[in-house]
Amino acid sequence: MTSQAPFDVEAGLRALIARGYQFVHPSDEHGEILAVVGVRAHGCGVDVIRLNAEDDVVAMRLPETEEQVLAPRTWRWRLDGPAAEVLPALLALPEETAGPAARSGGCWVPGRGGRAKWLATC
Numbered sequence: 861m862t863s864q865a866p867f868d869v870e871a872g873l874r875a876l877i878a879r880g881y882q883f884v885h886p887s888d889e890h891g892e893i894l895a896v897v898g899v900r901a902h903g904c905g906v907d908v909i910r911l912n913a914e915d916d917v918v919a920m921r922l923p924e925t926e927e928q929v930l931a932p933r934t935w936r937w938r939l940d941g942p943a944a945e946v947l948p949a950l951l952a953l954p955e956e957t958a959g960p961a962a963r964s965g966g967c968w969v970p971g972r973g974g975r976a977k978w979l980a981t982c
Contacts, residue, residue: 869914872947876900876909879951886930899929904956905936915942919950 877883881898888894896911908929909919918940926932939949 867944867948869943869947872943872951873898875951876947881907881909897930902956907950907953908932909946909950911943914944917941917943917946919946921953 876898879900880902881900883896883898885893885896894912898909898911900907905924906922906926906929907920908922909917910930911917918938920932920935920939921937922929922932922935926934937953939946
């Protein structure tokens with residue numbers, strides 16, 4: 861029986877950045893960071909990963925019609941669990957290249973101090 865090497869979470873995060881994910885850090889009213897959130901708008905929607913802790917991660921592929929990327933009501937794919945399981949699954953999703961999100965150029969994501977940040981389509 862062969863043992864598989866553990867997934868390198870840091871390398872997985874770098875791979876997301878290389879694919880065009882942009883990261884925001886939502887915070888509470890005291891400025892404490894609540895999570896690290898990566899968002900990538902692409903051809904047929906938006907991919908989101910939220911890291912609350914290394915063992916508490918959720919990733920989703922949202923349709924282009926979903927307006928709430930941090931608290932979506934609909935998704936086309938979702939997985940939660942430890943980063944070492946969620947990151948490789950998210951990285952394994954097929955690329956999607958056509959659709960309204962590509963024409964819109966990106967999406968708005970809530971940021972610090974009640975401000976929104978525009979995340980452009982890669």
